[in-house]
Each structure stands twice: as C-alpha cells, then as structure tokens.
Amino acid sequence: MTGPKIEWHLFASWENFRRNTVLVLSEPSTYLPAMRQSVFLEPVFNVLLLFPFGIYLRYYFRLSFVKTVIASFCLSLFFELTQLSGLYFIYPRPYRLFDVNDLLTNTIGGTLGFIMTPIFTFMLPTRARMDEVSYERGKTVSLTRRAVAYLIDWSFLSVLTFFIALSLQLTLSVGDITSSSWWIFLEVILYFMIVPYLTNGLTLGKKIVRIRVIQENRERLSFKALVIRYGYLYFLFYGLGWLNQMLQQVTNHTTGVLQVSGIFVILGISFAQFIFVLNIILSFLRKKRVLFYEKASHTHTISTIKVKNDNE
Structure with a gap:
C-alpha cells in the first residue's frame, strides 16, 4: 500500500456514493444495479458488521444505549488501529486505509442492532434462563x-x-x-x-x-x-x-x-x-x-x- 494512510474526510463515502451510483429514484430498474455497486455495498456491509454486536450487548450484557454506542465505536476503532499499525507493526505500512467513515458506519451498525434487538430476540430465552442451562x-x-x-x-x-x-x-x-x-x-x-x-x-x-x-x-x-x-x-x-x-x-x-x-x-x-x-x-x-x-x-x-x- 503506497497511497494515503488515513481518510479524515467524514461522509466521504456518502459523497462517493452520490457521485458514482447509477441509482435513479424515479427509475426502479436502476435499484438492483445500484445495490451491486461497491459504493453501496461497502458502507452497507460496514453497518452490518457490528449489527449483531449491538444486539448481543443489549440482549445478553444488558448494556444501555449510550454504552452500546461507545462499545461499538471502540470496537470499530480497534479494527481501524489494527489496520493503521500494520497489524501492530508486523508490516512496515498499514495494510488498509484508516477511514473515519468506517468508524461512523460501524458505530451506526452497533446502534441499529441495539434499537432492533426486540425484533430478533423476542423468541429467545432470557439471559437468566441461558445462564441456568449453561x-x-x-x-x-x-x-x-x-x-x-x-x-x-x-x-x-x-x-x-x-x-x-x-x-x-x-x-x-x-x-x-x-x-x-x-x-x-x-x-x-x-x-x-x-x-x-x-x-x-x-x-x-x-x-x-x-x-x-x-x-x-x-x-x-x-x-x-x-x-x-x-x-x-x-x-x-x-x-x-x-x-x-x-x-x-x-x-x-x-x-x-x-x-x-x-x-x-x-x-x-x-x-x-x-x-x-x-x-x-x-x-x-x-x-x-x-x-x-x-x-x-x-x-x-x-x-x-x-x-x-x-x-x-
């Protein structure tokens, strides 16, 4: 990797999406092609990455909304610092761009997971019951x-x-x-x-x-x-x-x-x-x-x- 090491421009992924997407809201035929583009898939998968994490924090550890947001941000920061340090200085340079937009989308994913936890866990046993079985x-x-x-x-x-x-x-x-x-x-x-x-x-x-x-x-x-x-x-x-x-x-x-x-x-x-x-x-x-x-x-x-x- 010989390019920039850090992307400080917040919402750069959103601007990149607007510039390069083939999506035209008035034309449904563009929806599926737009969803296949990397400018759409990358931020979406960054959101989905920590979505289960947010569910887990609320469901099993019973963390509050604020604590879940902070924990999601910290986990995302851990990922980014691991990349920035070249796997903790094993490599001479970062093997992936440190991107503040990844921090944002990952944190959003964990937050959405917290908000939507009841939808996914209403059929699951309580933590007390799981602990009892364990x-x-x-x-x-x-x-x-x-x-x-x-x-x-x-x-x-x-x-x-x-x-x-x-x-x-x-x-x-x-x-x-x-x-x-x-x-x-x-x-x-x-x-x-x-x-x-x-x-x-x-x-x-x-x-x-x-x-x-x-x-x-x-x-x-x-x-x-x-x-x-x-x-x-x-x-x-x-x-x-x-x-x-x-x-x-x-x-x-x-x-x-x-x-x-x-x-x-x-x-x-x-x-x-x-x-x-x-x-x-x-x-x-x-x-x-x-x-x-x-x-x-x-x-x-x-x-x-x-x-x-x-x-x-």
Missing part, C-alpha cells in the same frame, strides 16, 4: 471436556520440555534427553501424580476447563489412587508400546522358536493396546463417563463450576 450443563463432565484438559496439559508439557531441552543443550551441552522413553514416564510421575496430589486433583488443563479428580469417600486424593489411575492410563498404554518396540528389535535378531514366540507376544501386546483404545472410544460413543482406570483407582472427575446465586 451452569446445569457445566455440572456434567463430558469426555470432550476431559479431552480438552488432556490436550492443554500435554501442550503445556511439550512447551516446557522444549525449553528444558534447549536450556540443557545451551548450558551443559548435552544431547536431547527429553526424547527418550524415561522422560515421558518422569513427566507422568511429576505432572500427573505429584502435582494433582499437591493440588488435590488439579492440573493446568483441569483448572482451565474447571474439573478436578476426586477419590471416593475421601476429602483428599491419596497418592496411591493417583499412581493406580495414571499408571493404568499412561504406563499401561505407553509401557506396552515401549515393550512392543523392544521386542520387535529382539525378534529381528533371533530365529526359530524364540522369534515365533516374540511375534506372538508382540501380537498380544498390540491386541491389548487395541482393547485399551477401543474401551475409550466406546466410552465416548456411549457417553459413559467413568472409564476403566477410574474404576480401578476408585477415582472420578467432577466439575468445579458452582451455580451463582441471583444476588451475586
């Missing part, structure tokens, strides 16, 4: 919610592992020790056993999705229950996988009965891993929320979401 659903710990916590935890561990490996290489000039199998076992022990024991059932992922692990008939989790729970979950699956790899290396260098025996053991381990994965998949499909490793450890996952009182 809190009710929040009490249920779905397998999807647990899967999200799992992904957050392992993403965090991956980032942490990267920085640990980088630090060790820079300071001690050692190789990448974090890629070995024992490192995964160490992560499981430290993060999924010791941390939940100290926090009484919480990890970073569980904290974010607002769930925790508890033990039956106990206020605090025992370390033994965590060892059984995550031993079944991680050591059984990954341990079998590690053992499978070791046996494959052994059978590649053996012959006769020993090799055949090794192959049968490998097939047995693979079948056990298949049953492990199948159990989790079937539990997900049947919406069965207590998995086999929870039964073995007498632990289960609960929601930490608490229903707010009306006075809060």
Whole structure:
C-alpha cells in the first residue's frame, strides 16, 4: 500500500456514493444495479458488521444505549488501529486505509442492532434462563471436556520440555534427553501424580476447563489412587508400546522358536493396546463417563463450576 494512510474526510463515502451510483429514484430498474455497486455495498456491509454486536450487548450484557454506542465505536476503532499499525507493526505500512467513515458506519451498525434487538430476540430465552442451562450443563463432565484438559496439559508439557531441552543443550551441552522413553514416564510421575496430589486433583488443563479428580469417600486424593489411575492410563498404554518396540528389535535378531514366540507376544501386546483404545472410544460413543482406570483407582472427575446465586 503506497497511497494515503488515513481518510479524515467524514461522509466521504456518502459523497462517493452520490457521485458514482447509477441509482435513479424515479427509475426502479436502476435499484438492483445500484445495490451491486461497491459504493453501496461497502458502507452497507460496514453497518452490518457490528449489527449483531449491538444486539448481543443489549440482549445478553444488558448494556444501555449510550454504552452500546461507545462499545461499538471502540470496537470499530480497534479494527481501524489494527489496520493503521500494520497489524501492530508486523508490516512496515498499514495494510488498509484508516477511514473515519468506517468508524461512523460501524458505530451506526452497533446502534441499529441495539434499537432492533426486540425484533430478533423476542423468541429467545432470557439471559437468566441461558445462564441456568449453561451452569446445569457445566455440572456434567463430558469426555470432550476431559479431552480438552488432556490436550492443554500435554501442550503445556511439550512447551516446557522444549525449553528444558534447549536450556540443557545451551548450558551443559548435552544431547536431547527429553526424547527418550524415561522422560515421558518422569513427566507422568511429576505432572500427573505429584502435582494433582499437591493440588488435590488439579492440573493446568483441569483448572482451565474447571474439573478436578476426586477419590471416593475421601476429602483428599491419596497418592496411591493417583499412581493406580495414571499408571493404568499412561504406563499401561505407553509401557506396552515401549515393550512392543523392544521386542520387535529382539525378534529381528533371533530365529526359530524364540522369534515365533516374540511375534506372538508382540501380537498380544498390540491386541491389548487395541482393547485399551477401543474401551475409550466406546466410552465416548456411549457417553459413559467413568472409564476403566477410574474404576480401578476408585477415582472420578467432577466439575468445579458452582451455580451463582441471583444476588451475586
């Protein structure tokens, strides 16, 4: 972009429309062609951009007219400043013109959304009812919610592992020790056993999705229950996988009965891993929320979401 960076001329879009539109009010045949022109479409879409925003602010957040106008203007200003700064100085120049007319039309859109909210929301439930349903659903710990916590935890561990490996290489000039199998076992022990024991059932992922692990008939989790729970979950699956790899290396260098025996053991381990994965998949499909490793450890996952009182 090598042209002007800022358009300060207010109502320039209106003047541009008047100069270039093919619209003739006395000739209905010009209406549709005029609506296809960019001088019409650009301001109209700028109005429509924040129209739902105005509805949302009034309907869900119950903002007043003045607050909705201010919020719409501020959101539009955020868009324009993002463009003017070249995506916060990632680019050397603005990637789009900062236009005060966009501020005007966006703000008008949010304002119109506020005014017309009753037309679009009279059939929708009230905010109180939506909150009630949300809190009710929040009490249920779905397998999807647990899967999200799992992904957050392992993403965090991956980032942490990267920085640990980088630090060790820079300071001690050692190789990448974090890629070995024992490192995964160490992560499981430290993060999924010791941390939940100290926090009484919480990890970073569980904290974010607002769930925790508890033990039956106990206020605090025992370390033994965590060892059984995550031993079944991680050591059984990954341990079998590690053992499978070791046996494959052994059978590649053996012959006769020993090799055949090794192959049968490998097939047995693979079948056990298949049953492990199948159990989790079937539990997900049947919406069965207590998995086999929870039964073995007498632990289960609960929601930490608490229903707010009306006075809060």
